[in-house]
Amino acid sequence: MAINESLLKSEEKAVFSLRSLYSRHGYSQxxxxxxxxxxxxxxxxxxxxxxxxxxxxxxNGHLKALKPDVTLxxxxxxxxxxxxxxxxxxxxxxxxxGSTHTYKEIMQAGLECIGQIGNLExxxxxxxxxKSLETIDSYCCLELSHVGLIEAAxxxxxxxxxxxxxxxxxxxxxxxxxxxxxxxxNGLSLEVAxxxxxxxxxxxxxxxxxxxxxxxxxxxxxxxxAKEFKALxxxxxxxxxxxxxxxxxxxxxxxxxxxxxxxxxxxxxxxxVLSGGQYDKLxxxxxxxxxxxxxxxxxxxxxxxxRNERPYDVDVVLVCGxxxxxxxxxxxxLSRNGTTVYTCKAVPENLRYREKITL
Numbered sequence: 001m002a003i004n005e006s007l008l009k010s011e012e013k014a015v016f017s018l019r020s021l022y023s024r025h026g027y028s029q030x031x032x033x034x035x036x037x038x039x040x041x042x043x044x045x046x047x048x049x050x051x052x053x054x055x056x057x058x059x060n061g062h063l064k065a066l067k068p069d070v071t072l073x074x075x076x077x078x079x080x081x082x083x084x085x086x087x088x089x090x091x092x093x094x095x096x097x098g099s100t101h102t103y104k105e106i107m108q109a110g111l112e113c114i115g116q117i118g119n120l121e122x123x124x125x126x127x128x129x130x131k132s133l134e135t136i137d138s139y140c141c142l143e144l145s146h147v148g149l150i151e152a153a154x155x156x157x158x159x160x161x162x163x164x165x166x167x168x169x170x171x172x173x174x175x176x177x178x179x180x181x182x183x184x185x186n187g188l189s190l191e192v193a194x195x196x197x198x199x200x201x202x203x204x205x206x207x208x209x210x211x212x213x214x215x216x217x218x219x220x221x222x223x224x225x226a227k228e229f230k231a232l233x234x235x236x237x238x239x240x241x242x243x244x245x246x247x248x249x250x251x252x253x254x255x256x257x258x259x260x261x262x263x264x265x266x267x268x269x270x271x272x273v274l275s276g277g278q279y280d281k282l283x284x285x286x287x288x289x290x291x292x293x294x295x296x297x298x299x300x301x302x303x304x305x306x307r308n309e310r311p312y313d314v315d316v317v318l319v320c321g322x323x324x325x326x327x328x329x330x331x332x333x334l335s336r337n338g339t340t341v342y343t344c345k346a347v348p349e350n351l352r353y354r355e356k357i358t359l
Contacts, residue, residue: 010136011107011299015090017135018109018297022088025128027111030087032073069093071294074112075283080290084115104300110276112294114283119228122260122278123235125293129264129274130242132297136273137266142240143247144206146229147257147277149213150199150248152222157192164254167196174249176200199248206233209246232260250275256282262295273301312352314340319347319358327359 019029058064070091078085088111094103111128113121126142133140150171154164163186170179176197183193198216203209210230214223236244252261257277264274276295283292316334318341320327331341342351 010302014136014297014299014302015107015109018132019088019090021128021131021135022111025086025124027086027088030070030074030077030089030112032070032089032091070108070110070296071112071279074294075114075286075288075292078114080288081115084113084117084121087112087114107299108296109299110294110296112292114292114294115290117291117293119232119235122293123232123239125276125295126232126236126260126262127239129262129276129295130236130240130244132274132295133242133264133266134240136297136302137268138241139267141243141245141265142274143245143250143263143265144229144233145246145248145250145252145261146225146259147251147254147261148225148259149222149229150251151254152219152225153196153199153213153217156217156219156222157195159188159192160186163188168251168254171196171199172249172251174200174202203246206230206244206246209248229260252277254281256285259293264295264297269301271301273298312354314342314351315354316341317347317351317353317356318343319356320345321359323359330357330359 023029070089070093074087074089078087088109090107090109092105092107094105109132111125113125126144130140130142133142150168154167159167163182166182167179170176170182176193179196179200180190180193183189183196195216198212201212203212207230210226210233214226233244233246247263250261250263251257256279258280259278261277262275263272266273274295274297276293278291278293280291283290316339318327318331318334320330320343327343331343334341342353347353347356
């Protein structure tokens with residue numbers, strides 16, 4: 001059966017394209033249970049985009065959660081392995097919408113790479129994130145950051161643990177002024193604030209960003225992480241046409257993420273449509289010894305692309321009299337080449353159409 005792609009919404013087209021992309025690179029589909037144990041999610045609320053979880057008690061008296069997050073479910077249903085598990089998904093999750101503050105069903109696609117992962121797997125995931133954006137819109141951008149590099153800077157400055165979360169908030173907001181005030185109020189010098197502001201600056205090129213960090217922080221750890229980060233970006237630049245930039249405001253949560261963190265943007269949508277990162281610390285928190293990296297594509301955000309859809313509901317309105325057989329034959333004839341036809345005796349008042357044919 002042929003599918004008329006013009007009838008598919010943007011998120012529906014993306015689902016098919018992304019599924020094909022991930023399968024071609026050896027990822028197997030993961031199917032999530034509709035209901036999961038609530039305990040898993042309540043212990044890891046900080047990792048969730050929203051802590052609003054729909055719960056109910058099942059017939060055995062167990063508290064269940066209605067699919068709030070796919071990543072935690074994948075981790076919970078996998079085991080430590082000497083190899084690498086590559087999984088992709090296309091699932092609807094249920095959480096509180098940031099715009100309406102009400103529960104919403106959200107369509108997501110994405111992948112997770114779990115196990116003994118190294119630079120090969122990290123770079124492959126970054127490549128697939130970039131290519132995921134390209135399947136939706138050729139005008140796209142992938143922003144990269146590295147939590148390990150920021151942590152190395154914090155350690156070099158001997159930044160008090162109680163301040164790190166607040167400093168990270170300033171970095172995520174690119175707010176150097178608040179960063180100076182925060183340092184001043186906590187007895188830190190202007191020099192510390194100046195050095196930290198390297199993470200709130202904007203850079204036009206990844207070389208400029210990484211060189212700025214290396215010029216500011218000289219510890220062996222910071223130097224090693226920066227070198228590895230630069231190597232990943234240089235490898236990625238040869239694998240994708242997506243614009244890749246370094247933006248340290250993409251930080252995620254330092255209690256969960258440990259390496260690269262990233263966000264993806266496409267034309268005509270103001271918010272990120274993709275986000276992900278390496279979350280080894282979450283694995284450790286769940287008593288896992290292996291590593292993990294993954295990302296999600298927020299397909300519901302693509303609805304904004306359909307606002308520029310064609311200005312009519314059907315191609316042809318076919319108005320007929322009592323000879324319904326002739327009308328249906330004509331309708332079949334017109335629709336064989338993909339034309340959409342609305343057959344009626346009287347045209348509905350609000351129906352938008354390109355052409356009207358009266359029999």
